[in-house]
Structures are given as structure tokens and as C-alpha cells.
Amino acid sequence: MKQLILALLICGGAQAESIKHRFLAKDESRAQLHYVDQLDASNDWTIKLEKGCRDIRLLENNRVLVSFPDGYAEFDLATQKKVHEVHDPQFKKTETATRLPNGNTILGANKNGVTCFEVTAEREIVRQINFPQFKTMRLMRLSPEGRFLFGANTDHVVEADWSGKVHADFTVPGAKHIYWIKKMDGGAFYRVSTGYGKSIVDVTPGGKILRTLGGTDEYFFFSRPFELKNSHTVCCNWTGHKPNDSEKAPQLVEFDPQGNVVWKWHDPKRAGTIHGVIILD
Template identity: 30%
Template structure:
């Protein structure tokens, strides 16, 4: 075969691969990106610095959900008994609350208090929220009795709560009333919707769990569209996500419980709002199994509490 013909065939091959959507899925580049990851499979907190991998760490933490910057160089993680705050640069535990057995998730509010959520908890049916002050005293109890599970909570710009509950997402007021809700589109598996975030146009973005996609809903709760793929990244379970300052969505593509999933899929994905996979990061199978939560730290002040604003983006409180 001549050299010219060989080059031509290679060019055609790359073109076909590109058209098939199985070339490198990323068009963006973040050589210096820093991330906090929650590896549910190994129950570890990871710090990843792409420019300085010598700073990376992988520390064991209790089982639980979510990640949040809470100021003073700390990240808060929910546990089954409350929450822990850990030093972002080292992963060392700084403080913990472990007196609320049955906690499913924890979230710091704008007022500095902390919301804990549980199910059929504290003597009440359905979803129960406890708001704790800085001395861990219960300031209020909020109850949404008609829901059968709770995943994550996000405080809206108006002080309500966006809560995911299996195949539903709803907005609840502090008085326990429901002002908005939507049902995820039907899938072959139970969705286990993970996180919801209100967008600037009034739509609500939801990571659909086993739907393996993002789903958007309008102000009336009607389905708008979904975003996923391509197959090369093995979409399995869309879990924790963050809306970046460029408007893109970065999500953890969880692959299964326990160890041994590090070779499965590409577990950090970044999409444009138009649905294009803009960037991705492949986990190290020697260090990670199945990533459930992600926080991109670029441009954020680690000494400030961060809450999502009316655009759904993290801003210092």
C-alpha cells in the first residue's frame, strides 16, 4: 500500500469515527482545573488538581451525600448521622455533627443554619427537614408527608426548597405546602432523580439518576427536553451536578455501588445547555470507583459559603 493511500484511509477512518460520535467527546480544555469529588463506590473524598497532581488526595469518609463549600476553606459532606466539615486542601476532618441518626442529606442555608433531611423521621411520615442553628439546636421542622423518598435539597432564591424524590421533583415552602412539582419522563429503570436546580429562565434542571440524563421542566412542570450521551462515556446514573459560570453543566456519571467500577464509563461530564458534551474527565481506576458528587473549584472563594443564585450558579453568600 502506498503512503498516500494509507494516509487517505486513515483520514477517512477518523472522519467515520467522528461522525459516529465515538471520537474524543471533549472540545473544551481545562489543564488547571481543580475539583472536589465524592466517590460513593469507595466512600472517599477526592481532591483533584489537574495541573498539580501531586496535590491530589483520596481520603475515606462516612457514607452519605452531597458536597458544599461552607467557608473557612472547608467542604461540608452529609453523613448518615448529620454532617462533617473537612479541610479542602488536606481532606482532614475539622468538625462533625453525629447526633441525628437517619440523616440522608445535609445542606447549609443562606442564614448560616443547616438543613438535615430524613424519611419517616423524627416521628413524622414522609420527608422531614430539620433546620439546625450553629449550636445544633432545632429551629424548625418542615414536613412533606406525601413523598416516599428524598435525595438532595437546594434552597431557591425565594427561600423555598427544591427536593428530588425518586421520579418526582418538587418545590416546597417552609410551611410544608407544595408550590410546584414535575414528574420525570418514564424510563426502563426507576429514576431515583438526584438533584434539581432552578435556572434563570424559570425552568428546572434535574439530574435524572438512572434515567442517565438531565431533564428540563418548565414553570408548569411540563417536560421540555433531556440531555445525555454520547454512548462512549457510558451514561449510567446522573448524580450531583454544578452549573458553571460559563453556563455549562458538569455532572457526576455514577457507575454502581461498591469497588471495582473505576474502569466503567467516563464519570465527570460537562455539557453545554444546548446538549453538547463540551469536556469530560476520565477517573483513575486505581484510585476511584464510582463518583457521585462533583464540585469544580475554579474561580470560587474557598473562604466563603456558597449558595446557588437565581441563575443556578454558585455564588459567595
């Protein structure tokens, strides 16, 4: 039995060491965007951002969309140059950005509660909606129906639409500052990054937890995850606002569907605390 356990441990360690990724990492505490190539470090680069940028979204034209505190900017991944930007005081407190198929962008802001804008590339507001009953949104994502999905009021999952109708509003046990939400199985459950709950959970609208990734004291704050095609999940383990808070623990952790850790990334010299990741494999 001891030999079997030892063999499994060795095998697990070998698997973790064999996994290598290419990824974009949003560095919160040092206000940067990093490209990391674990196959060839000579390809690595870093873009300096202004403080307060939160969301990153990959676009189809080899660009990355970054939310700014008063709008958004696009950067070319090949040249690392800024190629487009929208800044306007009316978009102050922007936290999140989503590009639509028509080329417009949805900005989500912690303004008068939570406010969402659909904006053209020329800064024109096509439509907007305010949810004064909610506050402290981090990332907003769209459901398959095109509805807003965001965390609010610390532990609430919210699903709402442009008419102002709220289709779901329920609390997640143990969550604090919900960061990211994905609607699953038509709303039978939601996948939620719980913030200071330091976990990714699958939870029903009734509050029943179906699966937990992480959730132990070795983690601090789970922000944006990235789901791989093999059903693994790479989680950002944010550990503080200070530049060197990244020394405290691994910045990225990859789980298999059963919750086993299969890969970690920890490079506190290269990067500060990470709150967004896009795997480019």
C-alpha cells in the same frame, strides 16, 4: 466535506484534551472525598469517609460541608482535617445538607417520608418540617425564595416551604430517582438530574422537556451536576455501588449548552463511582 468533518473532529478532540479542572469528587462506592488537580497531580489528596455520606457543599472559609448518615461534618481543604461535626440519632437517614447565611445548617432526611431540620452548630433544632406524602429524597436545594427543592417518589419534582405548603409537585417524563433540582426563570421550568434517566433535563411544570444533556445508553445514572460560569455542565455518571463499578464508564462528563461532550474524567484506579462534584477552577 470529508476534510471539513475531519477538521471538526480533530478540533473537538483537541478542545477536550486542553480542558483541565481542579475539583472535589464524592466517591460513593469507596466512601471517599477526592481532590483532583489536573494541572498538578502532586496536589491531589483523598479523605476517607464513613459509608452513606452523600452531599458535599463548598463553604466560604475554605471548608467543605459533607452530609453524614446522622448529621454532617466540615473538613478544612488546606489540611484535610475534620474541624467540626454534628451527629445525632434524631438525624438518622440524612441525605443532604445546606449551610444558611446565619451559620445554621438544613439537614434533609428520608425519615417519616421526608423531614427537614434547621440545626445550629451546637445540635439544637431551630425548626423542622415533615412531608409524609413524599419519599426517597436524594439532594435538597433551596429555591431563590428559600423553598425546598427535592426529588421524591421516583419521578416527582417537589417545591415546598417551612409551613408545609407544596408549591409544585409534578412528574418528569423518563426520570427515575431524581437526584438534584434547580428552579429556573421563576418556575417557568426546572433543571433536573433524572437519576436512572441518565440525563439533565430542563422541564416545565407541565412535563414538557425543553433541553436534554446526555440521556443515551452510554450513561447509567446522572446524580449531582455542577454548572460552570461558561454555561457548561459537569455531570456525575454513577455506575454502581461496588468499588470497581467505576471501571464501566467515565465518572465525570462535561457538556456544553448544546449537549456536546467537551471533557471526560475516568480514573477507576484512583476512585470509585462518583455521585457529587464541585469544580474549583
